[in-house]
Amino acid sequence: MTSVPQPTAPEPAAPAPGGREPIVQVVDLVKHFPLTQGIVFKKQVGAVKAVDGVSFDLFRGETLGIVGESGCGKSTVARLLMNLEVPTAGQVLYKGEDITRLSGRALKAVRRNIQMVFQDPYTSLNPRMTVGDIIGEPFDIHPEVAPKGDRRRRVRELLDVVGLNPEYINRYPHQFSGGQRQRIGIARGLALRPEVIVADEPVSALDVSVQAQVINLMERLQHEFGLSYMVIAHDLSIVRHISDRVGVMYLGKIVEIGSDEAIYEHPTHPYTQALLSAVPVPDPEARERRERILLSGDVPSPADPPSGCRFRTRCFKAQARCAVEEPPLAVPEVFRGTGSPAGHLSACHFAAEMPLVVPGE
Numbered sequence: 001m002t003s004v005p006q007p008t009a010p011e012p013a014a015p016a017p018g019g020r021e022p023i024v025q026v027v028d029l030v031k032h033f034p035l036t037q038g039i040v041f042k043k044q045v046g047a048v049k050a051v052d053g054v055s056f057d058l059f060r061g062e063t064l065g066i067v068g069e070s071g072c073g074k075s076t077v078a079r080l081l082m083n084l085e086v087p088t089a090g091q092v093l094y095k096g097e098d099i100t101r102l103s104g105r106a107l108k109a110v111r112r113n114i115q116m117v118f119q120d121p122y123t124s125l126n127p128r129m130t131v132g133d134i135i136g137e138p139f140d141i142h143p144e145v146a147p148k149g150d151r152r153r154r155v156r157e158l159l160d161v162v163g164l165n166p167e168y169i170n171r172y173p174h175q176f177s178g179g180q181r182q183r184i185g186i187a188r189g190l191a192l193r194p195e196v197i198v199a200d201e202p203v204s205a206l207d208v209s210v211q212a213q214v215i216n217l218m219e220r221l222q223h224e225f226g227l228s229y230m231v232i233a234h235d236l237s238i239v240r241h242i243s244d245r246v247g248v249m250y251l252g253k254i255v256e257i258g259s260d261e262a263i264y265e266h267p268t269h270p271y272t273q274a275l276l277s278a279v280p281v282p283d284p285e286a287r288e289r290r291e292r293i294l295l296s297g298d299v300p301s302p303a304d305p306p307s308g309c310r311f312r313t314r315c316f317k318a319q320a321r322c323a324v325e326e327p328p329l330a331v332p333e334v335f336r337g338t339g340s341p342a343g344h345l346s347a348c349h350f351a352a353e354m355p356l357v358v359p360g361e
């Protein structure tokens with residue numbers, strides 16, 4: 001007897017790549033910092049458009065890398081995601097709930113689940129606190145996670161998890177190297193068993209030789225604890241190593257976003273192409289062959305971004321249309337329905353692939 005196909009459960013409203021569901025959704029997020037003049041009577045004379053309409057999903061269990069030059073708004077996105085800033089407009093949904101307007105207990109509950117690892121392990125750890133107190137500090141705010149009598153055991157466990165000797169629990173930050181301090185920062189981030197970790201340039205302040213160790217640790221912890229990561233970096237090679245998907249930011253906007261293969265092997269936005277052309281490649285022969293795309297001029301002020309496409313003042317492909325029409329972040333028409341990895345979101349009127357020599361994974 002042949003089996004009759006059974007009706008299956010309906011698809012979720014927004015099916016995700018690979019069937020995964022988004023854990024965090026950022027929707028049209030805007031953060032403008034007012035620019036004021038005058039000392040007594042402050043008058044607003046403009047605004048720094050640090051984040052200016054950013055949307056992306058973070059899927060459960062994935063690592064989303066966010067890259068872009070200094071000042072493009074990466075840390076502000078991170079702070080908005082952590083609810084450390086109030087957005088000017090837009091939403092941050094955590095499991096479908098907008099967390100930007102939460103307060104009191106509801107906010108505290110969400111905060112527990114989204115934790116941050118900071119860039120500089122030298123300044124982000126209080127020098128007067130022992131490592132045990134630093135890692136155990138989140139338990140003061142959330143005593144329900146670890147009752148007082150159990151905290152030192154939990155901290156020792158966390159030290160062990162991040163590859164540090166649990167006997168170091170009474171030492172002070174200055175007794176550790178940079179890499180070890182970042183492990184302490186990561187242990188503190190893990191203390192409350194969060195679901196999401198936002199890491200803002202987690203290895204930028206470290207020696208190149210220890211960067212890989214910390215990244216490897218983060219990858220191991222992601223699998224062990226089922227974490228979802230948003231990792232911010234200005235270094236594209238670091239992001240490639242750790243990310244499943246990558247978003248490229250320029251002057252408060254995401255200009256291109258896609259799988260790591262799409263962004264590194266098939267970038268279509270001139271800004272991404274220029275950034276990739278500047279990443280060091282170790283192979284001398286490849287270095288000979290590559291052409292570097294030089295960006296003209298400096299990054300314009302986010303208080304007064306260029307009309308149309310914000311990248312146009314530095315773009316090697318800019319045309320008249322770019323000054324008057326803002327390119328939407330969309331799959332460029334030429335790639336639509338082609339199935340090509342170049343068919344990912346890119347905010348350029350003239351999105352196209354170009355031959356690039358890029359560093360491998």
Ligand SMILES: Nc1ncnc2c1ncn2[C@@H]1O[C@H](COP(=O)(O)OP(=O)(O)O)[C@@H](O)[C@H]1O
Nearest residue numbers: 033048050069070071072073074075076077302
């Ligand atoms: N609290 C603030 N007040 C005013 N301007 C700010 C503030 N925080 C950030 N900015 C400005 O917003 C822009 C984006 O900053 P940031 O998010 O730190 O960028 P990134 O992390 O990519 O270097 C910069 O021009 C920065 O000077």
Ligand code: SF4
Nearest residue numbers: 309312315322348349
């Ligand atoms: S829209 Fe125009 S200025 Fe902007 S990236 Fe594309 S070609 Fe360059």
Ligand SMILES: [Mg+2]
Nearest residue numbers: 074075076200
């Ligand atoms: Mg930053």
